[in-house]
Amino acid sequence: MTDQHKYEELAVADLAFDGKAVAYRDGKVIFLDGGLPGERVLAEVVRSRKRYDFATVKEVLQRSSMRIDAPCSHIAECGGCAWQDLSYPQQLIYKRKQVVDCLERIGGLESVKVADAIGSLELFHYRNKMEFSFHASPDGEFTLGLHRRGKFDEIFDLNACWLATDTCNRIVAWVRQFVREEQIPVYDVFTHVGYVRFLVIRESKRTGQVMVNLVTNYGEIPQREKLASGLKAAFPQITTMVHNQNGQKSNIAVGEIEQVVFGTGYIEERLFESTFRIRAGSFFQTNTLQTETLYHTALDMLEPGISDRMLDLYCGTGSIGILASRYVRDVLGVELVADAVKSARENADINHVKNARFIEGDVKDVLALHEREGARFDLVVVDPPRAGMHPTALKRTIQLAPQKLAYVSCNPATFARDAAEIVKAGYRLPEVRPVDMFPHTKHIELIGVFYRS
Ligand SMILES: C[S@@+](CC[C@H](N)C(=O)[O-])C[C@H]1O[C@@H](n2cnc3c(N)ncnc32)[C@H](O)[C@@H]1O
Structure with missing residues (x-):
């Protein structure tokens, strides 16, 4: 043995x-x-x-x-789901424990109440965005799928992902076949030679619209019309296809040049009664149904007032600010990515929101400008990426001295680090509510509202 x-x-x-x-x-x-x-x-x-x-x-x-028995056949090799074989109620217990541990060990915040983690409404097929990588093998073959657990440079050939929808999984199989039949060269992450790099699929849960985004090395797609018409014929749900060219060595599914192959270049998703346009380069929460839970929880904790001026930092496509706009006097959103700001402005327009403005820029620079102008905000919402807030951005946010500061975080460790600074500056953090946006993965989202003492 x-x-x-x-x-x-x-x-x-x-x-x-x-x-x-x-x-x-x-x-x-x-x-x-x-x-x-x-x-x-x-x-x-x-x-x-x-x-x-x-x-x-x-x-x-x-x-x-x-x-429990995990339904996915890739469970042993996939880097996505660490906990698919752990029962869902136990996942929630361990996710909450992560939040408690981070607050205590990283933030030194033992007295904060951590609520039970709010479970996801859907446990499988919940993702509205999936990013698949092409990987060239030395034998001339290739794979199209997800990262092998713990390996940044190994991709296994995906049969079906249980977090993605059936349509998404079928598009992957169709594109793999097309690339194979048309002998389109696959990009090699070591030699940086080859063409197709990523396939990104976005699918609206509420409108059913699907976007296919092919990310390649520089150059036009070979057999572009055949690919577009084949995809449209096989999947009438695909309402738009975009082509992003990325010749940089960094292995990220973001393009330097974007072309719309067909359709509008965006899909529309609905949250509550509002519609949101999402483009290839913009951030949008990946679990649509649970996003409503997240935003509802955030607004419930924040308790906005009709005369409040609200600042929505790291606003993405403007979703939090647009949903909050009916409860406050006005909203200013700040976002780094131009595509997302464009969508945020469109989103305000199509939802007839007149009291929300969005500006493009780095939070720390925009706040420096506001500091000079002496701008006042009653409520500030921050929703930074996993790295948390840049120290200067955090310092300037605290200097704005809002009455309430809501922090939405997808990383309890960086949240705890930043929370310690906010509390040190004189704010109280009575409670944190974890919201599970990512069942079966190790990730947990959370919301904390800080009150000026
Ligand atoms: C976690 S997402 C939150 C988006 C939005 N609040 C939502 O719920 O959809 C973080 C956003 O911050 C943006 N971002 C990252 N760094 C930034 C910075 N330094 N200044 C402004 N925005 C930034 C990203 O482009 C992304 O849209």
Whole structure:
């Protein structure tokens, strides 16, 4: 059977922040790729450090009652779902625990009440955006799919992702076949030679509109018309296709040059009674139904007043500000990405919102300008990317001295870091509410409202 020197039996004690399981051997921490608390597993140490080891679970010897059978066939290899085999109520418990741990350990904020995590309305097929990578293999073949767990440079051929819709999975299979038949060269991340790089699919949950975005190296798409007409014929739901060219070495699915192949170049999604236009380069929350829960929770905690002036920082396509606009005097949104600002302005127009303005710029620079002009805001909402707020942006936000500051975060660690600064500046943080936007992954979104003391 196994090599007795490499394999060992371990008792899983906990789940760590990044989705890994934790076991101990003679006081040393072992991070496990697999295994659930309470289980006994047979594991192989793959990397050893002075204070901790990394190991892969080869077999579950004693199964936890929290374990369920994951429906996805890619569960063992995919980097997306760390917890698909953990029952959903337990996922929520561990996600809440991550928030508590971060607040205590990173922020030193022991007294903040952390509510139970609000579960997602849909557990599968909830994503409205999926990003797939092409990967050239040395044998001349290629794969189109998602990242292998822990590997930035390995892509497995996707059969079906359970977080994506059936339409999305079928488009992936169709495009893979097209690229193979037409012998379109696949980009190689090591040599930087080749053409097709990413396939990004966005699908509105409420209108059913679908956008296909092909991200390639520089140059026109070979067989562009054949690809466009083939896609339209096979998938009438595809209302628009865009082509983004990215010749940069950095492996990101963002284009320097965008062309609309057919359709409008955007899709429309609905949240509550409002419509939102989303373009290829703009951020939009990826779980549509749960976005309503997130925004509803944020506004419920913020309790906006009709005479309040609101600042919506990191506003994306303007969704939070537009939804809040009916409850406040006016809204100013700030966003770095030009595409998103364009969509935010359009979104205000198509929803007949007259009291919201959106400006393009880096939050820290825009706030410097406001500081000079002595602008006043009663409410500030911040919703930064995973890295949290730039220290200067955070300092300038605090200097605005709003009555209430709502922080929407997709990363409890950076939230805790920033929260400590806000509290140090004299704000109170009574409560944090985690909202699960990403079932089966290790990620958790949260909202905290700070009150000026
Ligand atoms: C997590 S998203 C939130 C978007 C929006 N609030 C929503 O709920 O859809 C973060 C947004 O911040 C923008 N962003 C990132 N860095 C920024 C900066 N330094 N200044 C302004 N916006 C920034 C991103 O482009 C993205 O749209």
